[in-house]
Amino acid sequence: MLGFRKFLNTMPGSMNPRFDLAKVPLCLLIGCSTVFGYILADPIISLRTIFTGFGIFILATGAATLNSWQEYRLDGQFERTKNRPLPKGLLTSQQAKKQGLLLLFVGMVILFAVIKTTLPLLVAGCAVIFYNGIYTPLKRLTVLAIVPGALCGALPPYIGWLGGGGAAFSYTAALILALFILWQVPHYWLVLLSFKEDYERSPLPSLLKQFRETSLKRFLVTWVSALVFVMLLFLTLPVPLGCCFQLLIIVNGCQLLVVFCYGLAIRKNSNYRFLFIMLNIGLFLHMLMLAAGRALS
Numbered sequence: 520m521l522g523f524r525k526f527l528n529t530m531p532g533s534m535n536p537r538f539d540l541a542k543v544p545l546c547l548l549i550g551c552s553t554v555f556g557y558i559l560a561d562p563i564i565s566l567r568t569i570f571t572g573f574g575i576f577i578l579a580t581g582a583a584t585l586n587s588w589q590e591y592r593l594d595g596q597f598e599r600t601k602n603r604p605l606p607k608g609l610l611t612s613q614q615a616k617k618q619g620l621l622l623l624f625v626g627m628v629i630l631f632a633v634i635k636t637t638l639p640l641l642v643a644g645c646a647v648i649f650y651n652g653i654y655t656p657l658k659r660l661t662v663l664a665i666v667p668g669a670l671c672g673a674l675p676p677y678i679g680w681l682g683g684g685g686a687a688f689s690y691t692a693a694l695i696l697a698l699f700i701l702w703q704v705p706h707y708w709l710v711l712l713s714f715k716e717d718y719e720r721s722p723l724p725s726l727l728k729q730f731r732e733t734s735l736k737r738f739l740v741t742w743v744s745a746l747v748f749v750m751l752l753f754l755t756l757p758v759p760l761g762c763c764f765q766l767l768i769i770v771n772g773c774q775l776l777v778v779f780c781y782g783l784a785i786r787k788n789s790n791y792r793f794l795f796i797m798l799n800i801g802l803f804l805h806m807l808m809l810a811a812g813r814a815l816s
Contacts, residue, residue, distance in 0.1 A: 536604035540587050540615055541580035541622065548803070549675045550576030555806040556679025556695055559758075562813045570633045571682045575675050578626030578643060584619035585651050588612055593659075596721060599714045623647060639681040646674040662724045665707055672706075673699035694752055701746040702802050705739050709795040736783040743779045743798070747772040750805050764812030768805065775801040 554572035558564065587594070591605035591612065604610045630643055650671040658664035673696045680695055681687060711718055711727060712735060718725045726735060750772040754765055775797065782794050 536609040540584050540604045542583040546576050546579040546583055549579040552676040553679035555810050556676035557683040558810040558813050559691060560680050560683030560685035564814055567633055570629060571679060574626050574629035574633060575678060577622055577629060581619050581622030581626055582647050582650050584615055584622060586655055588615040588619055589655050597717045599717055634682045638687060639678045642674055642678050646671055662726055669700045669703035672703040691756055697749045701749055705742050705798055708735060708739055709791050713791040740779060740783050744776060747776045753809055758813060759816040760812035761816055764808050767808045771801060771804050
């Protein structure tokens with residue numbers, strides 16, 4: 520990541536702030552999750568597989584840019600976000616708005632050219648509406664904004680599944696949605712706990728204002744346990760994965776649960792940043808092993 524940032528700093532003009540505005544690393548994970556969903560439906564990796572993931576990646580950068588534009592005044596009030604391009608004045612709000620709309624347009628054009636059925640395109644449009652039109656304004660009003668927020672994060676792999684020819688209502692589709700919904704919540708809570716002073720001072724509704732930190736830790740252990748359970752349920756899919764990949768999936772899920780139980784229930788001073796990294800690595804490895812097992816079987 521440091522090498523990537525050094526590379527960006529050598530690029531001309533305002534390219535680095537524009538990358539930061541679009542939250543490129545997060546959107547790369549979103550694009551990878553789309554490819555993951557596609558491979559579960561169609562294990563033959565083709566240009567269509569790659570471009571479906573790329574289209575969602577570009578669409579996600581557009582939605583993320585618009586989110587940055589929608590929240591730049593609020594971002595300026597947080598230590599965590601005050602150095603983002605808009606609060607710092609590296610870009611204007613008009614530049615951000617134009618970039619967001621352009622990326623959304625390009626992303627939809629790519630998906631329209633690659634995906635041959637209507638449903639994945641409709642779901643992609645709904646994901647943007649949910650994220651920018653519902654979740655972003657709603658989180659100023661209620662902690663329940665995390666519900667549409669979690670759904671937004673679960674839709675990219677579902678779009679990949681649909682794009683690969685998967686059935687809209689199926690056991691696999693349900694597992695994909697459950698996996699990413701269950702991952703989104705601890706992902707957000709760990710950000711909350713990592714920057715708790717920020718969120719305690721902020722005008723935003725926050726679980727930290729309603730529950731003690733110890734209660735949130737218990738919620739996290741319960742939620743991650745449910746996440747690991749769903750990860751293991753992928754072993755029941757009616758597709759060949761190979762014994763090696765099945766074992767790796769089990770080990771990955773178990774180590775994630777052990778790390779969280781120790782880090783939250785046993786260790787006195789929890790390292791939330793470390794747990795945040797481990798949660799994301801655990802999800803990425805799960806996607807990688809499932810996709811590899813499916814493609815190589």
